[in-house]
Amino acid sequence: HESWAVVEEDTLVGLVCVSVDEENLNGWFWYWMAEDARGRGWMSRAAATVANxxxxxxxxxxxxxxxxxxxxxxxxxxxxxxxxxxGTERQKFLIGGQRIDVDTYGRLASDPQPPINGLVLLED
Structure with missing residues (x-):
């Protein structure tokens, strides 16, 4: 499992994570952004940086x-x-008694990198 914090002025505003399947060289990619930090493009830039x-x-x-x-x-x-x-996984999750569809996405190493300004990736 690999994870990065998205920080604005020493405040955690998001996370980008990859859960790695070493055997298949795949990763389950996920992200979270604090509500008050949304809408400014931070998560798109962070997600592109980590995916790259x-x-x-x-x-x-x-x-x-x-x-x-x-x-x-x-x-x-x-x-x-x-x-x-x-694709779409129909009725995948049961949330509050309601079935919710999930859209699925993939990105391959052979796919072109997106035209987005990435962020600085700091590793410990």
């Missing part, structure tokens, strides 16, 4: 992610970070 790193330096060949269809902002982040929608 995972598919080059880290040596993974495929990244996957999914988001609930009732969260279109997450899909916009995925597309700006170079992910391609691969």
């Amino acid at each position: 790193w995972a598919l080059t330096t880290r040596g993974l060949e495929r990244l996957e992610l999914g988001h609930r269809v009732n969260n279109p902002a997450s899909g916009a982040v995925a597309r700006r970070a170079g992910f391609i929608k691969e």
Whole structure:
């Protein structure tokens, strides 16, 4: 599991993570952004930066992610970070007694990097 904090003026405003499947050189990609930090492009830039790193330096060949269809902002982040929608998993989650569809995305090492200004990636 690899994770990065998205920080603004020493305040945690988001996370970008990759859960790695070493055997298949795949990663499950996910992100979270604090509500008051949304809408400024931070997560798209952070997601693109980490995805680029995972598919080059880290040596993974495929990244996957999914988001609930009732969260279109997450899909916009995925597309700006170079992910391609691969389908919809119908009624995947049961939330509050309601079945929710999930859109799935993938990005391959052979896919072009998105035209987005990345962030500085600091590693410990």
